[in-house]
Amino acid sequence: MDYFLQQLVNGLTLGAIYGLIAIGYTMVYGILGMINFAHGEVYMIGAFLSMICLLVLGAVGITWIPFALAITLVIAMAFAAAYGWTIERIAYRPLRGSFRLAPLISAIGVSIFLQNYVQLAQGARPKPIPPVISGRVTLLDTGGLTVAMSYTQMLIIAITILLLVGFTWLITSTPLGRAQRATEQDQTMAALVGIDVNRTISITFVMGAALAAVAGLMVTLYYGVIDFFLGFLAGVKAFTAAVLGGIGSLPGAVLGGLLIGLIEAFWSGYFSIEYKDVAVFSILVLVLIFRPTGLLGRPEIEKV
Amino acid sequence: MAETSGRFASAIKEALLAGLLAAVLALPIIGLKTVDRGGRLIIDPQWTAVAWCIGIVILGRLLVALWRSRAGADVVKGPGRIALAFQAQGKWLGPLLIGFAAILPFMPFADRQIIDVGIVVLTYVMLAWGLNIVVGLAGLLDLGFVAFYAVGAYTVALFALHLDLGFWVALPLAGVFAALFGVLLGFPVLRLRGDYFAIVTLGFGEIIRIVLINWVEVTGGPQGLGNIPRPTLFGMPFARTAPPGVTPAHEFLGLEFNPVHRVIFFYYIILVLALLTAAIAIRLRRLPIGRAWEALRENDIAAQALGINRTNAKLAAFAIGAAIAGFAGSFFGTRQGFISPESFTFIESAIILAIVVLGGMGSLLGIVIATVLIIGLPELFRDLQEFRMLGFGAAMVLIMIWRPRGILSHREPTVRLGAKP
Amino acid sequence: MTALLTVEHLTMRFGGLTAVDDVSFTALASDITGVIGPNGAGKTTCFNCITGFYKPTVGQVTLAGRNGIVQLEQLPGAKIARQGVARTFQNIRLFDGMTVLENLLVAQHHALMRASGFTVLGLIGWPGYTRAERAAIDKARYWLQQAGLEAEADREAGTLPYGAQRRVEIARAMCTDPVLLCLDEPAAGLNPRESADLNQLLYTIRDQHTCGILLIEHDMSVVMTVCDHIVVLDYGRKIADGTPAEVKADPAVIRAYLGEDEEAA
Missing domain, CATH: 3.40.50.300 (P-loop containing nucleotide triphosphate hydrolases)
Incomplete structure (x- = not known):
């Protein structure tokens, strides 16, 4: 039971990170119908930005941790957003109206480029970061085993919930969100009623990238080590989360993220840690075959 | 005059804006390089590198802006000048290349390194020609192609290990096993829409790789499998000494023993395998199955309305592509003598896909040119290697924007009613 | 009746x-x-x-x-x-990148598939397949004549004017007999x-x-x-x-x- 609860806590933390990345996939898929394969790399860049920012802050003597974290969060989101914007502008926008698989191929190109760009700029070796927040809360203590939740885990889950509430509000109740949903339905019509489609799409990429950067900061804090290859696997898993939840659906992305996090934690805890990625990939394959609309997605009818 | 200077001014403005953006992007990631000093990270600023980046971006953006305002069009439609030139010369260029490939090992400049590079290039050419059937003809984006390459390589290794089968027996088996894998994996997922299919194949590729790493009893785990037998010439090995009763190949050929002979032998094996692949690919395109693939790629609903079974036709493409990868994999295994999961990562799939995309989906000649450019050149000039993958990524994006059908984008009809113009 | x-x-x-x-x-x-x-x-x-x-x-x-x-x-x-049962579509669905003649040959997929021995015989250049392909081209030529499109046979289908595309689609459907x-x-x-x-x-x-x-x-x-x-x-x-x-x-x-x-x- 204790072990179960501990895995639950770990899984939820991991799931929060996947969920944040999955939102970026799902928003872009919703609006452009493309898999932004490079999104995992934006998350990786977010992690590097966070690491660099924490180091710089440490070097200039800003040591009050809440303040340092707040600054890092803002800076990582801002710079990652710049990356997201640039990627869309250079690699995807010119391809609207090209053949069906062109954006995906281009996205794979961006992904390869960014991985090697970071590897060249920052080196191939993993980067260790000393723990920023230490300490944990014991949730349950039954003599032998304890269930604990570190402050880092609490922070991760709290920030995820906060951001989700914020983004849900942004998309359901602001003109920006309305423009986004309209563009999702029909780009031509949206343009006809005066929505700046290009701007809306750019903002979607910016938002997705900013959320991925948050996930990047969290993974930096949580694991304490990052490398340039971090984005590939996390990207595929977050995409799996988005598909599992129902691609195009924001709550679905978070639900899918949590489920994937839990599955991974429990699989590692109870079966075999070696095959945890196989478990996730198998879910991806099974969901796509048997329920491509995911848990919360809308069914799609083949138009003839 | 005013118009020209206006255009120039706006180009400069755009270039400066791009430079500003480059500064923002490069400043933290390139400028603030982190270095590990005894377990602690410190910052090692790289301002010159940032300056270089900004400079290159400004200059590049300026050139693009000026070129566009001159050309007046963003995207060139139809085959470009290069493609047309190649097409006009295509009649003799193909045979000439084959002839060159056939005599390469005997050219005066061909040392062992050159022949080795030739083997690598031909392996990739063969893989890309195989993937081209799947991606270029049938329009199925397969991101896990390397899985079938792995199946071929491990088939040879395992048959040698357990049943003591030689390369020539294992070669066809490798193709058959890879095709079987293709059918098994393809059948449930081929009705998925294009991008979902792509991601699922990526998942399959990774699953196979993880299994190869972890199923230690069979695959040897991360250490891989060794002692894969070398191919023989009608039972005669390329070795200094042969087991009693067997003639070494060099004695049979009346040559002094020289290890380079084996390399040359490998070179001709892969050349023949690659040419067979090309011959099959060319024939297939002109057969009904090939036309059905192209029809599915162009419009699968119309193809179904004409009575084409979408799943079967796609499955055939997938299985044939897989078989070719399996053959190439068995060659890879026997040439290395040793295989491990490291050789079968997603990035290999991406490289093969990049070759197909850059070469022009459907163009065999384009694929050769692309392979020489992105595999051959960096192999010869090691300094380029660091930047090779960076260039790959950028090239894939640029090709999609500039010429989505690849460098050689011309499609030759499979039949004609009238005479060739 | x-x-x-x-x-x-x-x-x-x-x-x-x-x-x-x-x-x-x-x-x-x-x-x-x-x-x-x-x-x-x-x-x-x-x-x-x-x-x-x-x-x-x-x-x-x-x-x-x-x-x-x-x-x-x-x-x-x-x-x-x-x-x-053959059909055409409200929003024309041709194989745009293929020629008009190829479009009409795709419609005869099954007959040609059998003639090519389900690809195996075709790969080795069996003469029976060559004959079958010639017959298929003749049928395609007949329907192109009926549709007034013989001159366009070797053009990419997607480059034809709208009205011609409609007729190609009908000719293609008729090639399925x-x-x-x-x-x-x-x-x-x-x-x-x-x-x-x-x-x-x-x-x-x-x-x-x-x-x-x-x-x-x-x-x-x-x-x-x-x-x-x-x-x-x-x-x-x-x-x-x-x-x-x-x-x-x-x-x-x-x-x-x-x-x-x-x-x-």
Whole structure:
């Protein structure tokens, strides 16, 4: 039971990170119908930005941790957003109206480029970061085993919930969100009623990238080590989360993220840690075959 | 005059804006390089590198802006000048290349390194020609192609290990096993829409790789499998000494023993395998199955309305592509003598896909040119290697924007009613 | 004369929406049968059920084709084409990157597939396949002549003008040797001359090839000229069925096309 609860806590933390990345996939898929394969790399860049920012802050003597974290969060989101914007502008926008698989191929190109760009700029070796927040809360203590939740885990889950509430509000109740949903339905019509489609799409990429950067900061804090290859696997898993939840659906992305996090934690805890990625990939394959609309997605009818 | 200077001014403005953006992007990631000093990270600023980046971006953006305002069009439609030139010369260029490939090992400049590079290039050419059937003809984006390459390589290794089968027996088996894998994996997922299919194949590729790493009893785990037998010439090995009763190949050929002979032998094996692949690919395109693939790629609903079974036709493409990868994999295994999961990562799939995309989906000649450019050149000039993958990524994006059908984008009809113009 | 196609109690629901509601009609092999109705009347859905793109919720679609009586609703999409049902699409679906001739050869996939020994014999260059391909090209040439497109045979289909693309699609459908040709708004977007050429092509198909034609239109003038028999749908239901003259005089049809009294006023 204790072990179960501990895995639950770990899984939820991991799931929060996947969920944040999955939102970026799902928003872009919703609006452009493309898999932004490079999104995992934006998350990786977010992690590097966070690491660099924490180091710089440490070097200039800003040591009050809440303040340092707040600054890092803002800076990582801002710079990652710049990356997201640039990627869309250079690699995807010119391809609207090209053949069906062109954006995906281009996205794979961006992904390869960014991985090697970071590897060249920052080196191939993993980067260790000393723990920023230490300490944990014991949730349950039954003599032998304890269930604990570190402050880092609490922070991760709290920030995820906060951001989700914020983004849900942004998309359901602001003109920006309305423009986004309209563009999702029909780009031509949206343009006809005066929505700046290009701007809306750019903002979607910016938002997705900013959320991925948050996930990047969290993974930096949580694991304490990052490398340039971090984005590939996390990207595929977050995409799996988005598909599992129902691609195009924001709550679905978070639900899918949590489920994937839990599955991974429990699989590692109870079966075999070696095959945890196989478990996730198998879910991806099974969901796509048997329920491509995911848990919360809308069914799609083949138009003839 | 005013118009020209206006255009120039706006180009400069755009270039400066791009430079500003480059500064923002490069400043933290390139400028603030982190270095590990005894377990602690410190910052090692790289301002010159940032300056270089900004400079290159400004200059590049300026050139693009000026070129566009001159050309007046963003995207060139139809085959470009290069493609047309190649097409006009295509009649003799193909045979000439084959002839060159056939005599390469005997050219005066061909040392062992050159022949080795030739083997690598031909392996990739063969893989890309195989993937081209799947991606270029049938329009199925397969991101896990390397899985079938792995199946071929491990088939040879395992048959040698357990049943003591030689390369020539294992070669066809490798193709058959890879095709079987293709059918098994393809059948449930081929009705998925294009991008979902792509991601699922990526998942399959990774699953196979993880299994190869972890199923230690069979695959040897991360250490891989060794002692894969070398191919023989009608039972005669390329070795200094042969087991009693067997003639070494060099004695049979009346040559002094020289290890380079084996390399040359490998070179001709892969050349023949690659040419067979090309011959099959060319024939297939002109057969009904090939036309059905192209029809599915162009419009699968119309193809179904004409009575084409979408799943079967796609499955055939997938299985044939897989078989070719399996053959190439068995060659890879026997040439290395040793295989491990490291050789079968997603990035290999991406490289093969990049070759197909850059070469022009459907163009065999384009694929050769692309392979020489992105595999051959960096192999010869090691300094380029660091930047090779960076260039790959950028090239894939640029090709999609500039010429989505690849460098050689011309499609030759499979039949004609009238005479060739 | 027995009916070529018998549709009985055809119903198609998408979730809560009933697109086709209990429609029954027949079509003869010697006729051009028109299915007409205002936008959203369920014509294309009806077509998609007959040609196997949708599986009807309720109802039967019976074809009296070359292989005797066949229940089409029980067959998967690709098999329906092999029973001799060919179709075109409202938004033209050609293989744009392939030539016109190649488009017409794809339509003869099955015959050629058999001739190529399911690819194996074709790969080794078996002469029987070469002969079969030549015959297929001759058939394609015949239909290109009928459609007035012989000169365009080697052009990429996607580069042809709109009206020519419509005719390529019909020629391509005819290359499957159908007993029933289903045309989804073949005259949409054609100018009067192209429209007249199309009518000629349809008469040729009906009179010289024992192929029944089922066509959807909402342009009344085309339907009235070319059709022998008309079925009228409105809101998914059949509201009239008869000769052009009968249908033209039917009050329900007039109401459906001109609107209810208050709108007409």
